[in-house]
Amino acid sequence: MNQWKQMLEDAKEWAKEAGQKQLERAEGPMEVNSKSSAIDFVTELDVWTENFLTEKIQANYPGHVMKTEESGNYDGESDYEWVIDPIDGTVNYARGLPFYCISIGIRYQGETVIGLVYAPKLGETFEAIKGEGASLNGRQIHSSSTSQLDKAVIATGFPYDKGMTEDNNLPHVNKLLPQIGGLRRMGSAALDLCQVACGRLDGYWEIKLKDWDVEAGILILKEAGGEVLMIEEKKGLYVMAANSFLHSKIQAFIIR
Template identity: 85%
Template sequence: MNEWKEMLEDAKEWAKEAGKKQLERADGPMTVNSKSSAIDFVTELDVWTETFLTEKIQKHYPGHVMKTEESGNYDGESDYEWVIDPIDGTVNYARGLPFYCISMGVRYQGETVIGLVYAPKLGETFEAIKGGGAYLNGYRIHSSETSNLNKAVLGTGFPYDKGTSEDNNLPHINDVLPQIGGLRRMGSAALDLCQVACGRLDGYWEIKLNDWDIEAGILIIREAGGQISVTEEDKGLYVLVSNSSLYSTLKALINRP
């Protein structure tokens, strides 16, 4: 575990340095391109941040495998694999909204053992090491204790093909919304997961995600006492997380085929 702590401290240092650069550039001119759809953005800071982080990892941990959103996979001989999203919530970042983050998860022999989610504009650092609990800015966090569905506040999101596919999450929202206290759609899967971990949200679900969206956040929720379901589907990952009291009810209510 000492090795994991060292890796987490390095990841935090690099993420904060990259986040400082993101903040410096947030209000200035910026190159923004579209990827798979008109609203699936990549900015020059996505690319810069990913390059910065991968170069740091290659220098300090040569041989480690990496899986990244923008540049793909980096092979290596190590049992460690870093899973990196340089800016989760790129649309928010490009529009000047503060709900975006750097997400870094580390797997050891296929199991996630380190999770870091750093939100520069919010000034919040979520972190976890397997077996060591979850923390926000150094303070221990736990998932909520809400047990009544009609008092629960949940988060969700929509896939980029929402306008062309019937599997666009709207049917689930129609099932869930009348029965809950509130619904939020904030635009960063990694940060949404962290909101469940610290009890701000009682649960969250989304479809057609990638592992770099959730790798760090899933460990943070697990270490905060939440419950998790990740299902690999044809067009990505279906993720459902909540506190322990609501999990079974939500899983039955959001009934994926």
């Protein structure tokens, strides 16, 4: 749909403008606060970016619904809903690590049709429109062809309440780690999914996620030929993603 292409182009323009601001502010002092735990950060740029994006959407697409990490839901009458994480990987951003991004997913009548993940410090733009494939900086991408677990490099993450519950992903790690070639923990669910989409990683899983963490990345991965299992649980989303050769093999070790 031409409208989807226009919405994606607008989202890219706004994300890149916001990303430039993030890069500029990362060089100086920054206000950083904790949310649910001592390491669950929100920076002033999380708030600024979210406000910047929601104002752009309201001005250009009045009536569109929005779901955001920092300020919650914005109601509207439209069939379109924007799902926004202003900085996925806030801890990385606050500490000067380059692995963070702006993630924007757009749903139409409840189905995700547009995904954009922009990593300012890396200079990488992952994007997808449903049914049209996925790309990185304008080049088509595809998930890897690795088919053996012992050759696979897989990413994961851990919930903020990891020290207060046994449901902290460590049991999954203990089961899967001896079977695979390598394990990575990089701190951004959206970018982890995109690394699987472009074949740098072979798989990824995590527990207790929110939809703004993965909304865009899941579409990008699916459009790149990968497979995704997502289960809604009481404390958040369980997401397991991989190339088509490894998906069922990984799932056998970490099924919830």
